[in-house]
Amino acid sequence: MRIYSCDTLNLTASVLVIGAFDGVHRGHQQLIRQAKTQADWMQVPLVVYTFDPPPRVHFQKKLQLASLPVKLERLQRLDVDHTVVAPFDSFYASREAKVFLNEIRNMNPLSIWVGKDFKFGVNRNGDIDTLKQNFHVNSLDLVCCQDGEIISSTRIRHLIANNMTAKAEQLLGWQTVNV
Numbered sequence: 001m002r003i004y005s006c007d008t009l010n011l012t013a014s015v016l017v018i019g020a021f022d023g024v025h026r027g028h029q030q031l032i033r034q035a036k037t038q039a040d041w042m043q044v045p046l047v048v049y050t051f052d053p054p055p056r057v058h059f060q061k062k063l064q065l066a067s068l069p070v071k072l073e074r075l076q077r078l079d080v081d082h083t084v085v086a087p088f089d090s091f092y093a094s095r096e097a098k099v100f101l102n103e104i105r106n107m108n109p110l111s112i113w114v115g116k117d118f119k120f121g122v123n124r125n126g127d128i129d130t131l132k133q134n135f136h137v138n139s140l141d142l143v144c145c146q147d148g149e150i151i152s153s154t155r156i157r158h159l160i161a162n163n164m165t166a167k168a169e170q171l172l173g174w175q176t177v178n179v
C-alpha cells in the first residue's frame with residue numbers, strides 16, 4: 001500500500017472510499033471489502049481517502065481509537081492499494097466542498113463508496129447528493145452487531161470508556177492493545 005498526502009495523488013481510474021475510519025471497525029471493514037471487490041472486478045486501484053486526526057477528535061476532542069500507524073496497518077491488511085491522508089486541522093476543515101471535489105476528481109474515481117450520512121467541506125456543506133451530482137456513488141447499509149445495534153466508532157468509544165473491552169474488540173474486529 002502506498003501513502004500520499006492530500007492533493008498529490010493523480011490516477012487515470014480508481015475506486016474510492018472516503019471516511020475517518022477511526023479504529024477501522026467491522027462496519028468500515030465491510031465497506032472497504034465491498035469496494036475492493038468492485039475495484040478488482042474493474043481492474044483499477046482501490047484508494048482510501050482518510051483524515052488524521054479523525055474530524056471528531058479534532059472538533060470534539062473524542063478519544064482516538066487508533067493512531068495513524070495502526071490505522072494504516074489495518075488498511076494495508078484489507079488490501080487497499082493507495083491511502084490518502086489529509087491532515088485534518090482548522091485550515092483543512094475550512095476547504096469548500098467544491099475544492100474537495102476537485103481534489104478527488106484527480107483520482108478519476110469510477111465509483112465512490114461512502115455511508116448515507118457522509119458530509120464534507122466547510123461547515124459540512126457537501127453531502128451524498130452533492131457527491132452524486134459529480135460521481136457514481138455507492139453506499140452500504142450500516143453493518144450491525146449480533147444484538148442488532150449499528151457498529152460505530154462512537155459506540156466503541158463508549159464501550160472502552162466503560163471498561164467493556166471484550167465487547168469493544170468484538171465490534172472492532174481487532175485487539176485494542178494494538179492502538
Ligand SMILES: Cc1cc2nc3c(=O)[nH]c(=O)nc-3n(C[C@H](O)[C@H](O)[C@H](O)COP(=O)(O)O)c2cc1C
Binds near residue numbers: 056120
Ligand atoms: C474538505 C473538508 C472540510 C471539512 N470541514 C468540516 C467542518 O467545517 N466542520 C465539520 O464538522 N466537519 C468538517 N469536515 C468533516 C466531515 O464532516 C466528515 O467528518 C468527514 O468528511 C469524514 O466523514 P465521516 O465522518 O463520515 O467519516 C470536513 C471534511 C472535509 C473533507
Ligand SMILES: Nc1ncnc2c1ncn2[C@@H]1O[C@H](COP(=O)(O)OP(=O)(O)OP(=O)(O)O)[C@@H](O)[C@H]1O
Binds near residue numbers: 021026142150151152
Ligand atoms: N456500521 C457501519 N457499516 C457500514 N459502513 C459504516 C459503518 N459505520 C461507518 N460506516 C461508513 O464508513 C465511513 C467512515 O465512517 P466514520 O469514520 O464516520 O465511522 P463511524 O463509525 O460512523 O464514526 P463516528 O461514530 O465517530 O461518527 C462512512 O462512509 C460511514 O458511513
